[in-house]
Amino acid sequence: MESRALRYFVAVAEELNFTRAARRLGIAAPALSRAVAGLETDLGVRLFARTTRSVRLTEVGALLLADARAALVALDAATLRARRAAGVTDGRLVLAVKADVEAGLLEDVLAAYATEPAAVPVEVVFTGWREQPRLLRAGEADVAIVVEPFDTDGLDVEPLLREPQLLALPAGHPLAGSPRLRLADVEAGHRPAVPGAHVYVRHGEQRPPFGDMVQMLRQIELGRMVALLPASVAARNARPQLTWRPVEDAPEAAFAVAWPQHSHSLAVAAFVRIATAVAADRPADACTLRATGATDSGQVRVVP
Template identity: 80%
Template structure:
């Protein structure tokens, strides 16, 4: 089976319109219709029910749609990796990290990796919160530093380090007057914006909008929310309008290095080995508390 008619089928199945699907994939509607008919003939099944008013998926079409999406994602990921490897002599490694949320490991890991025999040029891609697993699966990144738990479907991972989380709150907030806190102190006047979230708002309030770490910290400074962060992030974000407080029973932030299970890259293996070694040294030296 060729990938092109499979892409056409996914487009029609998602749009439920031959006209919209044809515009999406850039071919004429009659040609798209013929391609779908050819795919049905090749498979010996009916995938779509067509009428002058609507297009619907058959039960077989619904089953194929799930597998087709997965197959196309895998194919696109392989294509991305091959093109990237061909673009630089010896290939390159794309590392995905959330800016400032990498346990303070990034600089040391990069320095140690460059000294490795199997090292290749490395590109660091800064992502949004928990975007790294998707980039690994799509082939847009080769390796990532992530915070656990994360969506590990199709990925392997090695733990790196764990560190305390501290509370960021606006200077002058009543809780800022206490040297140490517990989660119950936060929850007395605030609620999490979602299960397992590290963001807290006043009871009944909505989660404020923010797009990156700078905006997030600014929302805290304005008193619109509180948030737990790894202590390494707090150490790099001292701001006069922010106060950081230890929370004795807050869960620790656990970092890991993750990569696709299908990867056979020596460069990825070298990066994982280096990241693990650097984290062992960091764990043995300990980290400072933030007051």
């Protein structure tokens, strides 16, 4: 079975009209009809029930449609990965980052990368939580700044820097005024939303929905959850309704740059080199931030 036949089949299945499908594919309707009939002959099944007035999928055709879509997505992803691994792109480098979760490195790395001889224009794609590895494996991104741990299957990784994590609390939370906090204090009234997560909800409650940092912080302000977040996130998100507190035994946030294994792109290699150099040049106190909590004005004071 050829991929072209599958693409023709999917177009007809989605349009349920040979004329519209042919127009979408840029071919003649009779040629499309013959191609679909040939696919049915090769498979030995009827995919469409056709009359002079209508086209509809058979039960077998509906089953094939789901698999055909998945197969074409996988094929397209494999093509993208192969081209990116060989450095054959459309003249740009796609960088995947979680908005506001890049240790404050993004602007400096982009500025330094732009001076590199091998640099190409960078498209920054802001992602949801833990989406960067999937985009790299699918060939939809060339390189990513990530927070460990994450799924490294099929990826190469270079560490960048580490920084403390702070507990984000609603301003009136009972823990907001504690002089010293440990994870046991947090877990006395909360549980991880999922095993290993740094988002905590009250016992017996479920994690509220959120899709980005703004939504996440709003849920914390409303008292729906608390969360351990990198200190650089706290420094950039001082809000009157939030209190940021250090937790003595909280794990550090470890940032890294990741890219697909076997990538031969000079642009990716230059980006990785620049990102590690910028992180290494970061002053030591910038990598060891700690917050003293919210002031009366609601601002977070961050000191070395």
